[in-house]
Amino acid sequence: MTKAKMPGARAVIESLYKEDARVIFGYPGGQVLPLYDELYDADIRHILVRHEQAAAHAADGYARATGKVGVCLATSGPGATNLVTGIATAYMDSIPIIAITGQVPRSMIGNDAFQEANITGITLPITKHNYLVQDAKDIPKIFKEAFYIARTGRPGPVLIDIPKDTQVETIEFEYPEEVKLRGYKPTYAGNEQQVKKAASFILKAEKPILYVGGGIIFSDATEELRQLAESIMAPVTTTLMGMGAFPSAHPLSVGMLGMHGTRSANYAIQESDLIIAIGVRFDDRVTGKISAFAPNAKVIHIDIDPAEIGKNVRVDIPIVGDAKNILKTLLKYIKQEQVKTEAWNKKIAAWKKEYPLSYKKDNLLRPQFVVEQISEICPDAIIVTEVGQNQMWAAQFFNYKNPRTFISSGGLGTMGYGFPAAMGAKVGKPESTVIDIAGDGSFQMNSQELATVVQNDIPVIVAILNNGFLGMVRQWQELFFNRRYSQTCLSESVDFVKLAEAYGALGLRATRKSDVKDVIKEAVKSERPTILDFVVEREENVSPMVPAGAAINEILDLE
Amino acid sequence: MKHTLAVLVENRSGVLTRVAGLFSRRGFNIESLAVGVTEDPDTSRMTIVVSGDDHVLEQVMKQLNKLIDVIRVSDISNDEAVHRELALIKVGVDSSTRAEVMQIVDVFRAKIVDVGARSLVIEVTGDESKINAIEQLLRQFGIKEMVRTGKIAMNRGAKIVQSEKK
Numbered sequence: 001m002t003k004a005k006m007p008g009a010r011a012v013i014e015s016l017y018k019e020d021a022r023v024i025f026g027y028p029g030g031q032v033l034p035l036y037d038e039l040y041d042a043d044i045r046h047i048l049v050r051h052e053q054a055a056a057h058a059a060d061g062y063a064r065a066t067g068k069v070g071v072c073l074a075t076s077g078p079g080a081t082n083l084v085t086g087i088a089t090a091y092m093d094s095i096p097i098i099a100i101t102g103q104v105p106r107s108m109i110g111n112d113a114f115q116e117a118n119i120t121g122i123t124l125p126i127t128k129h130n131y132l133v134q135d136a137k138d139i140p141k142i143f144k145e146a147f148y149i150a151r152t153g154r155p156g157p158v159l160i161d162i163p164k165d166t167q168v169e170t171i172e173f174e175y176p177e178e179v180k181l182r183g184y185k186p187t188y189a190g191n192e193q194q195v196k197k198a199a200s201f202i203l204k205a206e207k208p209i210l211y212v213g214g215g216i217i218f219s220d221a222t223e224e225l226r227q228l229a230e231s232i233m234a235p236v237t238t239t240l241m242g243m244g245a246f247p248s249a250h251p252l253s254v255g256m257l258g259m260h261g262t263r264s265a266n267y268a269i270q271e272s273d274l275i276i277a278i279g280v281r282f283d284d285r286v287t288g289k290i291s292a293f294a295p296n297a298k299v300i301h302i303d304i305d306p307a308e309i310g311k312n313v314r315v316d317i318p319i320v321g322d323a324k325n326i327l328k329t330l331l332k333y334i335k336q337e338q339v340k341t342e343a344w345n346k347k348i349a350a351w352k353k354e355y356p357l358s359y360k361k362d363n364l365l366r367p368q369f370v371v372e373q374i375s376e377i378c379p380d381a382i383i384v385t386e387v388g389q390n391q392m393w394a395a396q397f398f399n400y401k402n403p404r405t406f407i408s409s410g411g412l413g414t415m416g417y418g419f420p421a422a423m424g425a426k427v428g429k430p431e432s433t434v435i436d437i438a439g440d441g442s443f444q445m446n447s448q449e450l451a452t453v454v455q456n457d458i459p460v461i462v463a464i465l466n467n468g469f470l471g472m473v474r475q476w477q478e479l480f481f482n483r484r485y486s487q488t489c490l491s492e493s494v495d496f497v498k499l500a501e502a503y504g505a506l507g508l509r510a511t512r513k514s515d516v517k518d519v520i521k522e523a524v525k526s527e528r529p530t531i532l533d534f535v536v537e538r539e540e541n542v543s544p545m546v547p548a549g550a551a552i553n554e555i556l557d558l559e
Numbered sequence: 560m561k562h563t564l565a566v567l568v569e570n571r572s573g574v575l576t577r578v579a580g581l582f583s584r585r586g587f588n589i590e591s592l593a594v595g596v597t598e599d600p601d602t603s604r605m606t607i608v609v610s611g612d613d614h615v616l617e618q619v620m621k622q623l624n625k626l627i628d629v630i631r632v633s634d635i636s637n638d639e640a641v642h643r644e645l646a647l648i649k650v651g652v653d654s655s656t657r658a659e660v661m662q663i664v665d666v667f668r669a670k671i672v673d674v675g676a677r678s679l680v681i682e683v684t685g686d687e688s689k690i691n692a693i694e695q696l697l698r699q700f701g702i703k704e705m706v707r708t709g710k711i712a713m714n715r716g717a718k719i720v721q722s723e724k725k
Contacts, residue, residue: 120573124576125580125584128627129627134572149627182569182722183568183569183626183627183631305625306624307618307624307625310614310617311618
């Protein structure tokens with residue numbers, strides 16, 4: 001068989017076909033012109049964003065909603081640097097995306113050419129791996145490796161920088177069958193002896209707790225998690241990244257833990273005698289004061305990334321591997337009749353009863369009420385969030401049932417993430433209702449994407465909890481800076497309804513509690529890109545709260 | 560505490576940047592780093608001396624292992640190993656001190672590799688303490704210039720640091 005001859009740019013397209021990547025979020029420019037010329041009649045849906053940052057977030061949202069690898073594309077220099085925040089966001093949350101960038105021709109690299117930026121250098125600390133194409137004939141091999149690296153092991157972003165001259169050079173296209181990387185061999189199985197030992201710890205424990213995160217979702221282990229929780233009758237707390245890994249309404253669920261976690265979750269962690277940590281990384285927002293974290297607990301830590309084990313807390317039983325595989329093995333060794341957690345469950349039930357998440361139920365339009373209404377009207381929606389108070393309320397007051405239905409920038413905390421990520425999620429899951437629970441501050445960081453969703457007919461709903469403040473920062477100023485609201489007031493804000501209309505989207509406003517249901521229903525019914533402007537109580541706080549540096553049981557209720 | 564790591568990496572451009580970048584962004588301290596190609600032309604070997612306690616060392620090794628281009632990381636601090644470093648030292652001399660300097664060179668089994676009217680260039684190999692010792696002794700004559708390679712190390716006997724390729 002003769003190998004097909006084609007230019008490098010065509011080889012990129014053929015490689016994307018081989019990886020079944022049929023959606024690209026991108027923005028053209030000088031150094032990707034040959035690529036865009038190939039895209040012109042390629043069988044790939046290209047979504048033209050209005051800012052490259054949105055392309056990266058959209059690829060990320062697409063990946064989180066579908067479990068597939070998301071792809072974004074930008075030109076060299078400023079196009080590439082605009083992707084950086086999106087790549088860093090994906091890196092912190094272990095999201096598989098491929099970022100393709102154009103680069104100046106090889107002969108000009110290093111000369112400070114027009115629109116040249118050393119993007120492989122810039123993204124070194126925020127990619128799982130990156131490539132600069134130095135020889136056009138390497139393109140198929142690089143794409144094969146990049147997709148493999150992005151989606152396997154602990155997933156993450158991979159960037160491929162392609163000089164313009166390699167895009168036009170003719171090569172013989174042959175896509176490799178397999179990947180050969182001497183330095184990259186992720187562990188999936190989990191050491192059986194360690195798993196056995198973990199089982200014996202679990203059966204001895206009187207106060208065990210499952211502390212689970214994004215790793216459960218990425219390895220598709222929600223069913224195994226539920227089986228384990230139910231067979232050992234242990235409470236389950238999830239991180240922000242783990243929302244949806246375990247049903248919020250399940251009797252064993254104690255909700256989210258950490259800074260804005262529930263009292264039940266934080267008390268349970270602190271009193272537990274065994275933490276079964278799966279696909280989590282003991283982040284500072286979770287542990288609070290690390291020296292006071294779970295003082296009586298032994299720790300079993302299951303994670304695919306060995307570097308996460310023992311990084312922040314001392315671990316008694318480390319198990320490296322894929323959560324689903326390990327849970328399956330673990331379940332074999334669990335003898336239900338030996339479980340002795342009855343007293344523990346009684347205690348937890350009492351906490352749950354005494355300390356439910358709550359807010360003031362009066363006639364005022366409060367943001368928590370809006371989230372509850374969304375949960376009621378759109379119980380199967382994919383919820384995407386911005387960052388700040390909106391994100392915490394979305395985590396606290398929506399009733400999550402399924403994995404991949406809560407999408408949020410957890411690690412990096414990127415304002416402006418939600419709207420473009422929602423766009424990506426909707427493209428990946430067109431049959432789902434996708435709602436970005438937003439703040440007025442965050443939304444304005446990428447509101448230009450209204451043009452994208454209208455042009456490409458991507459009917460996402462943006463529910464702005466509009467308080468005219470950078471609410472989370474304001475909350476900290478209220479609590480720790482004597483109410484000196486330095487630069488957090490946005491009160492002369494835009495008219496979001498008119499803004500929506502200016503772009504050709506639907507805009508609806510609710511100022512009273514009684515309006516809320518109607519506008520949500522109207523938005524869903526319209527099947528159009530919609531902005532819902534909920535004019536909410538301005539100085540509502542996210543509660544409860546563990547102040548920075550405190551132990552997580554030193555938790556405050558805020559008005 | 561100092562640890563000596565033998566790190567096998569892919570022999571391609573940018574790998575040193577990845578390793579050095581990892582150390583700086585994770586706040587690990589490199590005491591020295593020496594790199595060169597191995598018996599396999601596709602593989603380079605770095606000898607990295609890093610300071611820190613056991614927890615730091617564990618993180619350094621795990622984080623290095625996460626780099627796609629890193630093939631193998633071995634801590635050879637506690638192994639029976641040959642540790643060597645090479646230094647070139649330019650010492651100022653005159654007719655009255657030349658003989659004494661040459662005597663010191665002799666005692667350390669170092670070599671004089673260049674003789675000038677007012678200076679000598681001395682080449683010395685050995686472990687760190689030996690090089691430190693000769694440096695101390697030569698200081699009184701006036702060291703004009705010194706360059707050290709950083710340590711390289713290899714296990715004694717049959718034990719080897721090897722990629723799984725073969």
